[in-house]
Amino acid sequence: MNARHMSDEDLLLDYYGEATPEQHAEMRAHVETCAECQALDRELRAVLALVDSEPVPDAPPGFEREMWARLEPVVSGFSRTNEVRLKADTTAADTAWSFEFPRWALAASVAALAVGSFALGRVWDTPTTSPGVSTADVRELSERMLRSEVEEHLERSQRVFVELVNADDSAPVRLASDRERAADLVAAGRLYRRSAEEMGDADTRDLLEDVERVLVEIANGPEVESSNDLSEVRAQITDQDLIFRLRVMTAGMQARERRARPTW
Amino acid sequence: MPESDPAIVARAQDGDIDAFRALVEHHSRYLFGVVYRLVRNTEDTQDIVQNTWLKVHAQLGRFEARSEVRTWLTRIAVNCAIDYLRSSKRREAAVDPADLEDHATQATAYVPQPGAERLVLAGEIEARVGQTMSCLTAIERTAFMLRHVEGMSISEIGSELGLKTSATKHCIFRAVRKMRAALAPFVEV
Numbered sequence A: 001m002n003a004r005h006m007s008d009e010d011l012l013l014d015y016y017g018e019a020t021p022e023q024h025a026e027m028r029a030h031v032e033t034c035a036e037c038q039a040l041d042r043e044l045r046a047v048l049a050l051v052d053s054e055p056v057p058d059a060p061p062g063f064e065r066e067m068w069a070r071l072e073p074v075v076s077g078f079s080r081t082n083e084v085r086l087k088a089d090t091t092a093a094d095t096a097w098s099f100e101f102p103r104w105a106l107a108a109s110v111a112a113l114a115v116g117s118f119a120l121g122r123v124w125d126t127p128t129t130s131p132g133v134s135t136a137d138v139r140e141l142s143e144r145m146l147r148s149e150v151e152e153h154l155e156r157s158q159r160v161f162v163e164l165v166n167a168d169d170s171a172p173v174r175l176a177s178d179r180e181r182a183a184d185l186v187a188a189g190r191l192y193r194r195s196a197e198e199m200g201d202a203d204t205r206d207l208l209e210d211v212e213r214v215l216v217e218i219a220n221g222p223e224v225e226s227s228n229d230l231s232e233v234r235a236q237i238t239d240q241d242l243i244f245r246l247r248v249m250t251a252g253m254q255a256r257e258r259r260a261r262p263t264w
Numbered sequence B: 001m002p003e004s005d006p007a008i009v010a011r012a013q014d015g016d017i018d019a020f021r022a023l024v025e026h027h028s029r030y031l032f033g034v035v036y037r038l039v040r041n042t043e044d045t046q047d048i049v050q051n052t053w054l055k056v057h058a059q060l061g062r063f064e065a066r067s068e069v070r071t072w073l074t075r076i077a078v079n080c081a082i083d084y085l086r087s088s089k090r091r092e093a094a095v096d097p098a099d100l101e102d103h104a105t106q107a108t109a110y111v112p113q114p115g116a117e118r119l120v121l122a123g124e125i126e127a128r129v130g131q132t133m134s135c136l137t138a139i140e141r142t143a144f145m146l147r148h149v150e151g152m153s154i155s156e157i158g159s160e161l162g163l164k165t166s167a168t169k170h171c172i173f174r175a176v177r178k179m180r181a182a183l184a185p186f187v188e189v
Helices: A008-015 A021-033 A035-053 A063-092 A101-108 A110-123 A135-165 A176-198 A202-219 A231-239 A242-259 B005-013 B017-039 B042-058 B069-092 B122-135 B138-148 B154-161 B165-186
Strands: none
Touching: A008 A021, A008 A035, A008 B165, A021 A035, A035 B122, A035 B165, A063 B017, A063 B042, A135 A176, A135 A202, A135 A231, A135 A242, A135 B042, A176 A202, A202 A231, A202 A242, A231 A242, B005 B017, B005 B069, B017 B042, B017 B069, B017 B138, B042 B069, B069 B138, B069 B154, B122 B165, B138 B154, B138 B165, B154 B165
């Protein structure tokens, strides 16, 4: 028999498959020949089996229906306003690119929520007929969803900037994919910027505005540029500390989200 | 033949509200069970499931077709539950918000009661398991349940909880030791 007995920690890790194959083989060989470790192993497994026996309360009857009743005012609100809003937005756009709604919504997923937030903003004072959801709930939910999407938008913008700043100077840079990404981000960013303005969030609005200017440069640039040609765009990114500001803003949003407590 | 989850998600990604509703109706009850095991409170569980769906809706564009829909939903639900536990902890006591260690869902500590002869009914065993689980700290319970019930690896759990692997292991070890102490009267070796 192996002289070293197994600890409960060893046995637990083995039980959960977290031991390496070698450790597993060694432990099983030992347990087979050691009455003390066999007893400990059986006890652990028995305790864990008792845990498995605990019934988890089922959701109340009609839970799914009630859940949808809570969600529907927010989710449907976004969808109902998407088409009209996006149409108006793309018609008024002063840039060369255009977007087809479903593809655009799929790619960015973000603008739909921002647009919905506008719509909700206009009807926040209208009582909802859905059970269990107040207009304040809808407002808070829409704001949280919007923050979440703006955070993702800022992270994507940051990635584009980081890649450009760190691009290899020794070879021409192919910008076709960057242009497409930037164009998507410009369209979504405009909606978010208007949302931030409506919500009185000047810091976010200002950052989105600065980010958008650089993204427009990228989106309108040629498909292939020399590193020298990129220097102006890089200078805009670095001179305005855009990457740092984006990191600070997203870190702040993540911290706020962690602190947020559902109140509905 | 019923439509597959990835197909439903694809439709929801295209803005189909009925598809999103189908997801809510198919998976809400399952998510209730996942979240309840972590927070041990029906009302909070309902709120967290709601929050989960809002996040799911916001993140539909991030779902990758090769992923399992239920795994994706579970991960979002677990994160929502963890966020809730962290904020709940902070509301109840102004201590380091990153540390959930001393949070338990019941104010009074559970004192194991010896005397297996008085506790012979299965219902009492279940009650003891539930009581013991509720008396684990939030981080112990979360780490343990993610490993034991959800089958997540320790490194994955550590990543979700923001803990090092060693700290995650110790959370699970402590949870199991507390359960061994509390459930010893029911275990015949």
